Amino acid sequence: MIAAELSSGLSGPLLQLEQQILRSQQPIEHWLRTHWLEHETPFYASVDLRNSGFKLAPVDTNLFPGGFNNLKPDFLPLCVQAVMAAVQKLCPDAKGVLLVPESHTRNQFYLQNVVQLQTILRMAGMKVRVGTLIPEITAPTQLDLASGAKLTLEPLVRRGNRIGLQDFDPCVALLNNDLSAGIPEILENLEQRVIPPLFAGWATRRKSRHFGAYSRVAADFARLVDIDPWLIDPYFGVCGEINFQERTGEECLAGWVDVILGKVRAKYKEYGIDREPFAIVKADAGTYGMGIMTVKDPADVRDLNRKQRTKMAVVKEGLSVTDVLVQEGVYTFETVKDAVAEPVIYMIDQFVVGGFYRVHTGRGPDENLNAPGMHFEPMPFDTCCLLPDPEASPDCAVNRMYAYGVIARLALAAASLELEEMAVEYEAQAERMRKLA
Amino acid sequence: MIAAELSSGLSGPLLQLEQQILRSQQPIEHWLRTHWLEHETPFYASVDLRNSGFKLAPVDTNLFPGGFNNLKPDFLPLCVQAVMAAVQKLCPDAKGVLLVPESHTRNQFYLQNVVQLQTILRMAGMKVRVGTLIPEITAPTQLDLASGAKLTLEPLVRRGNRIGLQDFDPCVALLNNDLSAGIPEILENLEQRVIPPLFAGWATRRKSRHFGAYSRVAADFARLVDIDPWLIDPYFGVCGEINFQERTGEECLAGWVDVILGKVRAKYKEYGIDREPFAIVKADAGTYGMGIMTVKDPADVRDLNRKQRTKMAVVKEGLSVTDVLVQEGVYTFETVKDAVAEPVIYMIDQFVVGGFYRVHTGRGPDENLNAPGMHFEPMPFDTCCLLPDPEASPDCAVNRMYAYGVIARLALAAASLELEEMAVEYEAQAERMRKLA
Numbered sequence: 001m002i003a004a005e006l007s008s009g010l011s012g013p014l015l016q017l018e019q020q021i022l023r024s025q026q027p028i029e030h031w032l033r034t035h036w037l038e039h040e041t042p043f044y045a046s047v048d049l050r051n052s053g054f055k056l057a058p059v060d061t062n063l064f065p066g067g068f069n070n071l072k073p074d075f076l077p078l079c080v081q082a083v084m085a086a087v088q089k090l091c092p093d094a095k096g097v098l099l100v101p102e103s104h105t106r107n108q109f110y111l112q113n114v115v116q117l118q119t120i121l122r123m124a125g126m127k128v129r130v131g132t133l134i135p136e137i138t139a140p141t142q143l144d145l146a147s148g149a150k151l152t153l154e155p156l157v158r159r160g161n162r163i164g165l166q167d168f169d170p171c172v173a174l175l176n177n178d179l180s181a182g183i184p185e186i187l188e189n190l191e192q193r194v195i196p197p198l199f200a201g202w203a204t205r206r207k208s209r210h211f212g213a214y215s216r217v218a219a220d221f222a223r224l225v226d227i228d229p230w231l232i233d234p235y236f237g238v239c240g241e242i243n244f245q246e247r248t249g250e251e252c253l254a255g256w257v258d259v260i261l262g263k264v265r266a267k268y269k270e271y272g273i274d275r276e277p278f279a280i281v282k283a284d285a286g287t288y289g290m291g292i293m294t295v296k297d298p299a300d301v302r303d304l305n306r307k308q309r310t311k312m313a314v315v316k317e318g319l320s321v322t323d324v325l326v327q328e329g330v331y332t333f334e335t336v337k338d339a340v341a342e343p344v345i346y347m348i349d350q351f352v353v354g355g356f357y358r359v360h361t362g363r364g365p366d367e368n369l370n371a372p373g374m375h376f377e378p379m380p381f382d383t384c385c386l387l388p389d390p391e392a393s394p395d396c397a398v399n400r401m402y403a404y405g406v407i408a409r410l411a412l413a414a415a416s417l418e419l420e421e422m423a424v425e426y427e428a429q430a431e432r433m434r435k436l437a
Numbered sequence: 438m439i440a441a442e443l444s445s446g447l448s449g450p451l452l453q454l455e456q457q458i459l460r461s462q463q464p465i466e467h468w469l470r471t472h473w474l475e476h477e478t479p480f481y482a483s484v485d486l487r488n489s490g491f492k493l494a495p496v497d498t499n500l501f502p503g504g505f506n507n508l509k510p511d512f513l514p515l516c517v518q519a520v521m522a523a524v525q526k527l528c529p530d531a532k533g534v535l536l537v538p539e540s541h542t543r544n545q546f547y548l549q550n551v552v553q554l555q556t557i558l559r560m561a562g563m564k565v566r567v568g569t570l571i572p573e574i575t576a577p578t579q580l581d582l583a584s585g586a587k588l589t590l591e592p593l594v595r596r597g598n599r600i601g602l603q604d605f606d607p608c609v610a611l612l613n614n615d616l617s618a619g620i621p622e623i624l625e626n627l628e629q630r631v632i633p634p635l636f637a638g639w640a641t642r643r644k645s646r647h648f649g650a651y652s653r654v655a656a657d658f659a660r661l662v663d664i665d666p667w668l669i670d671p672y673f674g675v676c677g678e679i680n681f682q683e684r685t686g687e688e689c690l691a692g693w694v695d696v697i698l699g700k701v702r703a704k705y706k707e708y709g710i711d712r713e714p715f716a717i718v719k720a721d722a723g724t725y726g727m728g729i730m731t732v733k734d735p736a737d738v739r740d741l742n743r744k745q746r747t748k749m750a751v752v753k754e755g756l757s758v759t760d761v762l763v764q765e766g767v768y769t770f771e772t773v774k775d776a777v778a779e780p781v782i783y784m785i786d787q788f789v790v791g792g793f794y795r796v797h798t799g800r801g802p803d804e805n806l807n808a809p810g811m812h813f814e815p816m817p818f819d820t821c822c823l824l825p826d827p828e829a830s831p832d833c834a835v836n837r838m839y840a841y842g843v844i845a846r847l848a849l850a851a852a853s854l855e856l857e858e859m860a861v862e863y864e865a866q867a868e869r870m871r872k873l874a
Contacts, residue, residue: 026562026563026564029561029562030530030532033521033524033530084466084788088470088473088787092471095464123825125463125466125469126466
């Protein structure tokens, strides 16, 4: 078992924050229950956290989590139980589930994730088949994974307003594809329920909207547990109409970098933190850690060389970057075997069902770890993040994990608000379209 | 790890039944989901099963389960998650829970169960305190358990229509007391929600009503998975106005024993089972394995000696027996270390959260095992009963446990119907009372 160590010398304030979270467990769980009475829970999500010792915050919320294969087998029963609860709420009548994964078939790790998702759904009593968007797959194709598992990908078949496979008419389509390449026509206007909704994909989703919702959630939560919301919420700003190649919009970026570094500097001073503030500049839409850079000076975004500009201009699936998020950088001072690490928390329905560490041996505590060369390490304990031990010291692993589970669930709560807001907007747009037609 | 062995030579039909259950996993889970859409799930329950190799059936459903301490620590996260789901459904606004346990404070095992329940509820984010009905406890009393755990019992305090403790006004009262001694006045007409409802206690509950509901559930289920309902449902009959001491009602008992043994004999013949049929005679209300006897001939209930009559006449808390259930006996051919064993399955909300074996070294496969001298052994695997492995052989431990979890959940479904029926009746009675008043 690998013990992740928090190697910050600044552990004081974190312990305070964790103590506050542990002490407030009852109001926190009550607050979350109340939230889930009023808002629909996303089917699943994963949240990347950064723990700087003085601050614990989410930096990315993935609505199409792709690392179920990285969870320890111990977490499987929790996943199955949570899927049962989710299905009971979202689509109790569903028997058949069409799982639509990402189209990069060569990534063995990702394919393992698809196998694992299929296993979880099957153990929860669903009939699951995998329908792929890969145009080259025109007949059921069995992949033999390196692990020994087998995965059958089948071509999607559209019949009227229903999506399915050759001889499979599912009740619900579960997306594990973040739609970076846009919304495929074959998935539009379906009469079946699509989970998460199509607009949750990166074709339309914006990180700024998520973190806007998160700021509201964090403010509420901070009031509840009586902390400075900054301790769990990174500052951010957003610039539209950026063109890295043509170097337009750089002034907006530099302006936000300046504002955010200034605000962080003030907070570091307030808390006596002797660190250099930094900001992360990343595409407002998109994922896979592309188009991400660390900046410590507004000049950094003005003086991009050609290579940097090319890197920033495009994310996954060639999606070009026009909207850019500037976010306060949160140091991660957790390490696994001396390599920099950040926790990734997995949730199904309203429940934390597991987690692991993303580890990068070639990166520093102020850099994005979601990059080639990363690997994953299991969480250093057997039970799950849900189980705080009031008898143990607040900085023991189990209690640290409870705090992680709480912050991850706040990001999940933010995602629910974000998706609601988008649903209202897309409904209004559709209404306008109908009137024009 | 202890492997329970099924030592029956008659494993053929069981494998068939299990195969049928495994093969029907998707319709079964769908059927259960649909059931829980229409009926309120009991907060918790445990079910005693008997597995004769040719038949797998529940023989007792406990709505106030008292053995959470016997579950392996591995099951704790599942318990916590299930409590979170139950609270979200039943009483999302609850923060404080008053746990009302049994009054026999000397049983260290039972006290451990109370501690464990308190831990589970606390880990789920509830504020829990324990209010006792023991009249001698007039101030908070800390018990130091043999395990090292501490348990504080406090006297109940009634204020108007609210129940609580000295400085504790809970949102909900959770009974872990089966009310064999009757419904305590202090718990009547509360404005807080009482879970399970008072009428679920043995003061008013009848096993015959439960098994009547179970027969309906089993018939439905048998149609769903295409089996003979007898394979999962024991025959039963009930006699009222029995007085063991005065020897009235014996003819009714002997009559039912005759009918049931005859029906079982016919089924044994149909399935080529070379065993002697037997019946269990037990109080229709009450628990703790008192007032239970094995009979193989109608004459057995006519020729009771004084000792047997005294034993049958009274169950827990001196409740005298007037209504008697005659139930088809189900052999148990499971053994743990050569001793006769029966599985006990624990559920919270709609989820199987664990189980263990009740083992008795001094009893035979046709006897009640819930008797002094019994002990408990953990289930022989790490993951939970919810996880069938379609790749493994149907008689491997994991798949056997899935079948156990299904049958236990059928008993839970029966309990939900039973409680609904009782709620309607008690509501109608109350209405009549109001009209008379």
